[in-house]
Amino acid sequence: MAKGQLALVLNAHLPFVRHPEHPRFLEERWLFEALSETYLPLLRLFRRLEADAVPFRLTMTVSPTLASMLGDKLLGERYAAYLETQLRLASAEEERLGSDPVFGPVVRLYSALYREDREDFETLYGRDVLGGLDFFYKKGRIDLITTGATHAFLPLYADSPEAVSAQIEAAMVAHRRAFGKHPAGFWLPQLGWHPMLADALRAYNVQYTVVTTRGALLGSPTPHRGSFAPVQCPSGLTVFVRDAAATKAVWSESEGYPADPVYRDFYRDIGFDLPLEYLAPYLEEDRARIFTGLKYWAITGSTADKQPYDPAAALVRVREHAANFLAERSAAAERAAPHMDRAPLMVCPYDAELFGHGWFEGIHWLESLFRQAEEFPLGIVSLSEYLRAYPESQVSMPEFSSWGDGGYAEVWLDGSNDWTYRHTFKAVERMTELAERFPDESGLRERILNQAGREVVLSMCSDWSLLMRAGKASSFARRQVEDSISNFGKLYDMLCSNTVGTEWLTRLEKRNNIFPDLNYRIFRKKR
Amino acid sequence: MTSPLFLSQNASVNSEKLDSLSLEALYALADKMGLDLPTGLERLFVMEEILDALAEDSEDRRSSSDEALLVEEKKYSGSESDSLDLRIDDSPQLERRYNETMIRALVRDPSWAFAYWDLSDAEKSSMLGDESAPPLFLRIIEVDREGGELKHGHFDIPVSLEDLQWYINLPRSGIRFRIDLCSRRGVAAGSRIRILARSNLVDSPRQELRPGTEGIDRAGLRLLQLSGIGDMRIHTQILDNPIRITPPGMELQPGDSD
Numbered sequence: 001m002a003k004g005q006l007a008l009v010l011n012a013h014l015p016f017v018r019h020p021e022h023p024r025f026l027e028e029r030w031l032f033e034a035l036s037e038t039y040l041p042l043l044r045l046f047r048r049l050e051a052d053a054v055p056f057r058l059t060m061t062v063s064p065t066l067a068s069m070l071g072d073k074l075l076g077e078r079y080a081a082y083l084e085t086q087l088r089l090a091s092a093e094e095e096r097l098g099s100d101p102v103f104g105p106v107v108r109l110y111s112a113l114y115r116e117d118r119e120d121f122e123t124l125y126g127r128d129v130l131g132g133l134d135f136f137y138k139k140g141r142i143d144l145i146t147t148g149a150t151h152a153f154l155p156l157y158a159d160s161p162e163a164v165s166a167q168i169e170a171a172m173v174a175h176r177r178a179f180g181k182h183p184a185g186f187w188l189p190q191l192g193w194h195p196m197l198a199d200a201l202r203a204y205n206v207q208y209t210v211v212t213t214r215g216a217l218l219g220s221p222t223p224h225r226g227s228f229a230p231v232q233c234p235s236g237l238t239v240f241v242r243d244a245a246a247t248k249a250v251w252s253e254s255e256g257y258p259a260d261p262v263y264r265d266f267y268r269d270i271g272f273d274l275p276l277e278y279l280a281p282y283l284e285e286d287r288a289r290i291f292t293g294l295k296y297w298a299i300t301g302s303t304a305d306k307q308p309y310d311p312a313a314a315l316v317r318v319r320e321h322a323a324n325f326l327a328e329r330s331a332a333a334e335r336a337a338p339h340m341d342r343a344p345l346m347v348c349p350y351d352a353e354l355f356g357h358g359w360f361e362g363i364h365w366l367e368s369l370f371r372q373a374e375e376f377p378l379g380i381v382s383l384s385e386y387l388r389a390y391p392e393s394q395v396s397m398p399e400f401s402s403w404g405d406g407g408y409a410e411v412w413l414d415g416s417n418d419w420t421y422r423h424t425f426k427a428v429e430r431m432t433e434l435a436e437r438f439p440d441e442s443g444l445r446e447r448i449l450n451q452a453g454r455e456v457v458l459s460m461c462s463d464w465s466l467l468m469r470a471g472k473a474s475s476f477a478r479r480q481v482e483d484s485i486s487n488f489g490k491l492y493d494m495l496c497s498n499t500v501g502t503e504w505l506t507r508l509e510k511r512n513n514i515f516p517d518l519n520y521r522i523f524r525k526k527r
Numbered sequence: 528m529t530s531p532l533f534l535s536q537n538a539s540v541n542s543e544k545l546d547s548l549s550l551e552a553l554y555a556l557a558d559k560m561g562l563d564l565p566t567g568l569e570r571l572f573v574m575e576e577i578l579d580a581l582a583e584d585s586e587d588r589r590s591s592s593d594e595a596l597l598v599e600e601k602k603y604s605g606s607e608s609d610s611l612d613l614r615i616d617d618s619p620q621l622e623r624r625y626n627e628t629m630i631r632a633l634v635r636d637p638s639w640a641f642a643y644w645d646l647s648d649a650e651k652s653s654m655l656g657d658e659s660a661p662p663l664f665l666r667i668i669e670v671d672r673e674g675g676e677l678k679h680g681h682f683d684i685p686v687s688l689e690d691l692q693w694y695i696n697l698p699r700s701g702i703r704f705r706i707d708l709c710s711r712r713g714v715a716a717g718s719r720i721r722i723l724a725r726s727n728l729v730d731s732p733r734q735e736l737r738p739g740t741e742g743i744d745r746a747g748l749r750l751l752q753l754s755g756i757g758d759m760r761i762h763t764q765i766l767d768n769p770i771r772i773t774p775p776g777m778e779l780q781p782g783d784s785d
Contacts, residue, residue: 014602027603030602030603034602156633159631159633159727159728159729213754213755213759214759214760214761217736217751217754217756217759217761218732218733218734218735218736218737218761219737220737221737221739221740222736222737222739222740222743222747222751224743224744224746224747224750225747225750226747226750226751226752226753226754226756227754227755228750228753228754241754243754244754244755244758244759245755266601332753335753336750336753338746339746339747339749339750339753340746340750351599351602353601353602354601357601357602358601358602399732399733400634400730400732401732406636407636407759407760408635408636408637408732409633409634409635409636410635410636413633413635413641414635418641418643418692419623421631421633421641421643422623422624422625422631422643422692423621425631426625463599466599467603470599470600472600472603473603482621485621486621489621
């Protein structure tokens, strides 16, 4: 019997936030923080593993919205400025705490992080982070896949094939633009699956996707290999199944590795500890307190009496946790193997931003995992590799499911965000009407139609619904949906009344410059 | 991983923010947060109410079992965090409706569906002008795979002219249904029902293993166990929704529990 197979899948995604009309924009920091703590450190990890000839395989989504932002010149400039601010803050902190035997080493950790980020971003990659990822993609180390154009929660649009197709097709085009290849796999935003996606994804030559364990086990018929092998929909789409235990070990905020008391506390940040006057030069223009990224305390436990963060102790623990993860997966594979007719597979899908940003030591955990893997009876594979080895699987159709609370659509359809669907469905319906009415437009009218299509897909972003539900940045999230719908409304009216505000259109195209290749005809009726 | 220190830190940040607001702005903010405060309160009390509500909200969220949500939230840490959003911009920028008579159904989970609808201005004004205007109701109709109505497979929910949406408690999982927006003239057997709009067909997801699972061999059952099926709130047979609010006259037989 072949040894167990482990497939790590990272979903790198952030919603599209780009506001050239403001000199600085708070929510653009989401990208800057993820670049500093996750994306650039991940690339460094790949380089270290490559240099040491450590075999590693990873399946990774780069969402179209993230790819667009990573390739954007203006955001690149702003990120460079952000790094300079972070370096000045770290330097001020070194001056304040550098000689402190406890906090000095922690502060220097941040100085080193931001210096390396600047070196990589400016010198090594020439601000082209996508190029850095593409290098390992083309080398076959990572398998880059795509996801819904704006991460729409697709099960709620199951009744609108035009909406679903637009999300898939715009994503495919964006992926080919960024990486020059058709993606083999498709990450379901929020792991939101609906049976109608089996045909919809296959229609775009998608070979595989991933669903939750529960969604797969509730499938028809019940998969007889459980979560240890994928299933195949009647359309031919392969559906991999998330491993529940591996998810909990990393994902759980209460019981998972990231909750260990020795790790760095995410929430305790000098942005909330130090006097505003001191912090002011490093904050946004309104001088409101925000997370600066500099955090000096360990999780410690449910107490206000936090212990200082000890990076050396955290590194020891991270190696233990990586070994524990490998041991647990090996044991699970060993238990499953006698009942299997092929190597048991464990698929471990996570948000990429958990590693480094949410869980500071997460990048080291990944590194340790790849370096120690050979000591365990496990093979590390990408999903494409597995599929090449086992092209056939049991035919089964998974049930409607997601990774949200309750396992269905509760997070994306509740009292805080349900109002959005009236507008997004209407926008899709009107966009389809426009695409049918104007099938062969060119010139200015085509520009209006394409921009209208962009605004429709932007309005469908599931992150805004999630933020509204979470009560975080909810005004901002609501405003994003309102703006997209309102922009679409204006464009629709322009087309219906045959009046064009060219200046306004050009401004909008420059601001929402995502999906430059979007063709409005993707909204044509699916017959 | 709750950090009380974090909460108290934000409480002080929020205090700073609230301090900068006028009493009028504080009331507007309380209103935005859904707090129903009596008029004429001292500034300090209004601030206290707002901070209490925020702390409660925050704690609810952190004690939530929604791991995915908690992890996702960290991506957005540069933003408002747990602090107050002082923008008083609740008045919707968008029109709430599109002047058409329609209804759409969305399914949320095995127990709940959501419907939103509208009546065109013409339809609405004809109803408003008529003192004996017939009452509106939603008729939830269970259908078969081909869309044919099942005998006795419906129930009604009365709604008002002002309502534009409703969460509907479903009788059980795994059903296909549609929702008709209707009005009714007359009562009981002699009543005349007019269908104003008909929704799309939707399937409520299942939470039970598919029939035929008993045919899975021992190896398969072991793999299901090893996959963690025992922890996933998966039932072995179809249950009536135990928390369903049953409309009068539509009582359902209680189901077996697992």
